[in-house]
Amino acid sequence: MSDTERLFPDNAGLDRAAELLRSGELVAFPTETVYGLGGNATDDRAVGGIFAAKGRPSFNPLIVHVPDIDAALAIAEFDVGAERLADAFWPGALTLVLPLRAEAGIAPLVTAGLPTIALRVPDHPVARALLQRAGCPVAAPSANPSGRISPTTADHVLAGLGGRIAAVLDGGACPVGVESTIVGTYPQPTLLRPGGLPAEAIEACLGAPLAAHGGGISAPGQMASHYAPDSPIRLNVTDARPGERLLGFGPMESDLNLSPSGDLTEAAANLFRHLHALDATAAPIAVAPIPEHGLGRAINDRLRRAAAPRD
Known part of the structure; x- marks a missing residue:
């Protein structure tokens, strides 16, 4: 691949980034949590490219980013608890793991063979503008080599993935700085990964404590070694x-x-x-x-x- 383009969040940069995503290319973009490495979640080649660029193991599922709850409802089945959390915290630093609709057209690699899908509506103006213009669900893990320190600036992205992806949309530093909180709601509300939305706020919304994750890979960010620098x-x-x-x-x-x-x-x-x-x-x-x-x-x-x- 040629050098990675650095785009800026003006109309020209957003249009170029959206065009690249629609054509199956990979574009890193800012969210309020960290930079995500985006690819069209319905395009097998694009999703495979995410795993290849990051060196990510294929058993580790991806989060799909959408512009609003209506787009999420077309992809996953929401129970009452999921609807309550989405109404309260979307857009925001919350990812919900929900049953995947068979007709959603999501590339199988996105879910790593699981019957569920991780969905988020990000609360960042650049991310939301890009998702609206792209017109497709965007699978986006953190935009860094797998297992390494997550990126919170475009320079971090380029240091790790420069030359491996088509473009990075430079929206400045990410304000939250850690990845989203991940919650599954079936069969009971469960904290799958702590993150940028405190678990206490989620429990207050549900009126009940979150169950602890029982082990195994059921959502992104659950590998034992992750987010690691070269130094011990x-x-x-x-x-x-x-x-x-x-x-x-x-x-x-x-x-x-x-x-x-x-x-x-x-x-x-x-x-x-x-x-x-x-x-x-x-x-x-x-x-x-x-x-x-x-x-x-x-x-x-x-x-x-x-x-x-x-x-």
């Missing part, structure tokens, strides 16, 4: 060893700090950007403790997977 990571420490770089949280001395004030929203937005920066130093990374509530659950999930033994 040591978690829940307050002092770096000689040669380590310390990623701090709260008021403390550190090489980089997710949030000096201890704000979890700020910490989530900075997580992958700071990991990219520390990884560029080629030094081992030590990470301060992060509270295990709200967005801290998503941050800790990403850090645990980043620190897990590599395959």
Whole structure:
């Protein structure tokens, strides 16, 4: 493939990106969570290209992005709980895993052979404008080589996938900074992956606690080793060893700090950007403790997977 185009979110850039998606090419684009690597979810060749560009294992399903709930209803079967969550949190950082409609025309690789599909309506003006113009459901995992640090800027995308994809639509930095929360609603509401929407908000909406995921790959982002830098990571420490770089949280001395004030929203937005920066130093990374509530659950999930033994 020739060099990856950098497009900008004006009319010309959006039209070009939509044209590329309709023709089966891959386009990275910003969402409020991270940059996604988009391909037409009804095009077998495009979906296969996503797996090839990322080096992603074929048993790991993809999230399909659509512009509105009507488009989602044409693809999946919604129960009462799913409808309630979609009404409350779409557009937003919530992905719902729902039974796939047989007539939806989704490429089989998208669901990795599962009878369910992961759907999201993103809350980012560039993403929504692109989805409207493309006129097709867009499968879009994070726009990075499989298992590596997720991208929150167009430069991150180009560093990992430059030359492997047709274009990146540069919409600046992603404001949330961690991937969407994934919930399955059948047979009971279950947290499949913590993310940019706190689980507490979902439980408040449903009026019931979310069940814990029972194991196995039933949604994206569940592999044990994921989001990983090249450098090794040591978690829940307050002092770096000689040669380590310390990623701090709260008021403390550190090489980089997710949030000096201890704000979890700020910490989530900075997580992958700071990991990219520390990884560029080629030094081992030590990470301060992060509270295990709200967005801290998503941050800790990403850090645990980043620190897990590599395959």
